[in-house]
Amino acid sequence: MVGVLPGTAYAAGEDPTQQGETGEEGLCRGGWKKNIYGYKAKHHGKGPSYKDGPGGTIVVTRTKSATTTSSVTGTTAISVGYLVAEAKAEISLGSEKSVSWGTDHQYRRDISKGKYGHVQYGSWGHSARWEKYYELPNCKKTQRSSGPVKIVNRETGFRYWQTSY
Template sequence: MSRSAAVAAVALGLLAASPATAYAVDPGKDADAVIQGICSGGNRANVFGYKATHLGKGPVYKDGPGGTMTLSRTTAETLSTTVSGTGGVTASFAVVEAKAEISITATTSVTWTSAHQYSHPITSNKYGNAQYGSWGHTATWERYYELPDCTKTQRKTGGVRIANTAQGFKYWETSS
């Protein structure tokens, strides 16, 4: 038997003797540890499922129908990162996770003053709407206890709105 045929036969024998099990590895975990079913265990927290969104704060301005919407000032506001649900993670933890995973400009709160100008054309027969805010993210938080076999127990989840230092107006149109 040739050497390559012998290697193939040994490899095939090993594959036949090994169970064919697929493992889903959680981000941030050691893949080898999960495959072996060995995790350090203990309390864990995670923030995941980030979606970029505008987090508006303050009045919604409306103009039209048609023409041009021009805003020369907004009210001073502070928008903070918020966490919904009980027994979950803190806003500070959510911001640290967001800085590491999606945006270094994530912050626990952002403040703006009343000195901003904005102009946008409005489609005829439509009304223009605008609101100032932070271009942040929404996400889901989870807190759980990890068993040594990598199973999650005592899982709690909730939502989080993560503020960002990037800010400005969001514009949209309506029929009335």
């Protein structure tokens, strides 16, 4: 509760002893918090990557089934379910705990002269970080732990890149 300062004038109907949910400005509720942050789009490859070149055309036909899963690395109270729910709310409704595919998918790409083309199949998802911390009433974080997460998406396909070797 806020103390009432003697001699301070307050607007009509204002009760100086009542505070908002977060207390005075600059004060936090405190307690254990968890968060997923730093989302970055990422292709989560599964299985071998194929290489061809230098130059020419790379053609890959994938006829294998596979599954890849979202994951949280490290010891934490953050579950994969929480991770996927946060990702659906913040970045992609297609985020899933796991995604499977049975493919008969062909990919063809011209390779630049003198370069090598690489192709890998997988899920178009995201990478991010988790954190768990205790928030003090002054809004500072203490007892903080964090680690990487992998978020897979329903969208699957080939990723292509080129190298000089």
